[in-house]
Amino acid sequence: MNYIPNILFAIILIAGVGFFTKNVKKLIRNIKLGHDVDVSDNTSQRWKNMAMIALGQSKMVVRPVSGFLHIIVYLGFIIINIEVVEIILDGLFSGILYDDHRLFMSILPAPLYGFLIGTFEILGLLVFVAVIVFWIRRNIIRIKRFWSSEMTSWPKNDANNILYIEMVLMLLFLLMNATDLRFQAMDNGNVISQYLTPLFSGFSESTIHYIERGAWWLHIIGILGFLNYLYFSKHLHILLAFPNTYFGKVKPKGEFDNLEAVTNEVKMMMDPNVDPFAAQPENTDAPAKFGASDVQDLSWVQLLNAYTCTECGRCTSECPANRTGKKLSPRKIMMDTRDRLEEVGRNIDTNNGVFKEDGKQLLDDYITREELWACTTCNACVEACPVSIDPMSIIMDMRRYLVMEQSAAPLELNNMMANIENNGAPWPYNQMDRLNWKNEN
Structure with missing residues (x-):
């Protein structure tokens, strides 16, 4: 009978980790729906980018207030979760391999354990305060980028859900320590939770013990629940x-990827030794489709981008097209790509691992042509993203499809390309007339 809590904990832990693993496998499968792309270049630069941007949060602090608060939450959760290791070990082995919980208290020197708990509690309080500030910025100050048209009910609710979960987890952690203070001497480790202990001064020891155990169970269940909620949330980042x-673009931001098949054809056209009237060999390098009309036409890196999007809106707030009233929102491009990818994934699940044509695609059903052609290709969105997402690459691939597969470029662009082909310049003037302006005095 004494082992029932350990067995129950093991079942909850296995279920939580198992469900998370299932979602991770689905995530990897969906990302692999994209075509392959070579990302083996510039390894040292990629490691540096990961260290500076993901670990060092270098692009977050460009906006100091939100950047500083984000670092507090980020570091707080990483460091506080060291305590989760002790909770898991206690849940599995307390009462079996050792008598009481808080395994690390019996292993580590008392001052060191007290220092760790004190550090965790200070960080827990800072995380709680930072999350409240985030909630105020989002719901009371109502910062504009959090209330754009693409931020429908789910994105807004999702963001708030995360904040509520973080608040509750921090409170449960402090409550667990405050009630356990009656039974454990942690050498001044309860630097914050000690101020909560007067709330339980009139309670019996058994009642306090039940509160402590309840907070302990809810804390670990909450963490496992949060872990599994990530797949459905913007916090997958x-x-x-x-x-x-790491896999983000390392080439200069203004450099576009050229299609090898097109490049070879242009080189052949410019080769004076090639007979233009001779029958040309079949181009085996040509892809099955130029550009992208659906998520399967994108690369796996672009699909990884879509899942990584934090929906923070920094890209959209920096986009000159969006700021001048155009329909384009780089954040919406990424959200639409993820939504379509999820729809394709559900289709595969329903049809026993095979995608069944559903009459939909990313182009037109999710992302409109008006949005695509509003992009100025300035790379402001790419520069602004705190996690190296590249919305512009998706826009350019979908434009490429419109031009090369459907000949559906806007009239102005068709005129420009015709002028380049006929006159060697984007203007409708014969090459022989280019210098006529000199005589117009």
Whole structure:
């Protein structure tokens, strides 16, 4: 009978980790729906980017207030979760391999354990305060980028859900320590929770013990629940920011990727030794489709980008097209890509691992042509993203599809390309007439 709590804990832990593993496998499968791309170049620069951007939060602090608060929450959760290791070990082995919980208290020197608990509690309080400030910024100050048109009910609720979960987890952690102070001497480790102990001064020891055990169970269940909530949340970036910054673009931001098949054809056209009237060999390098009309046409790095999007809106707030009233929102591009990818994933699940044509695609059903052609390709969105997401690459691939597969470029662009082909310049003037302006005095 004494082992029932350990067995129950093991079942909850296995279920939580198992469900998380299932979601991770689904996530990897969906990302692999994209075509392959070579990201083996510039390894040292990629490691540096991951260290500076994902670990060092270098792009977050460009906006000092939100950046500083984010660092507090980020560091707080990482360091506080060291306590989770002790909770897991206690849940599995307390009462079996040792008599009481708080395994590390019996292993570590008392001053060191007290120092760790004190550090955790200070960070827990700072995280709680930072999360409240985030909630105020989002819901009371109502910062504009959090209330754009693409931020519908779920994105807004999701952001608030995360904040509520973080508040509750921090409170449970402090409550657990405050009630356990009656039974454990942690050498001044309860630097914050000691101020909560007067709330329980009139309670019996058994009642306080039940409160402590309840807070302990709710804390670990909450952490496992939060872990599994990540897949459905914008906070998936907690896990994906590291690979995303590693695999992010390392070439100059203004450099576009050229299609090898097109490049070879242009080189052949410019080769004076090639007979333009001779039958040309079949181009085996040409892809099955130029550009992208659906998520399967994008690269796996672009799909990883979509899942990593934090929905913070920094890209959209910096986009000159959006700021001048155009329909384009780089954040919406990423959210639409993720939504379509999730829809394709559910289709595969329903049809026993095979995608069944559903009559939909990313182009037109999610992202409109008006949005695509509003982009100025200035790279402001790419520069602003705190986790190295590249919305512009998706826009350019979808534009490429419109131009090369559907000949559906805007009239102005078609005229420009015709002028380049006929006159060697984007203007409608014959090359022989280019210098006529000199005589117009």
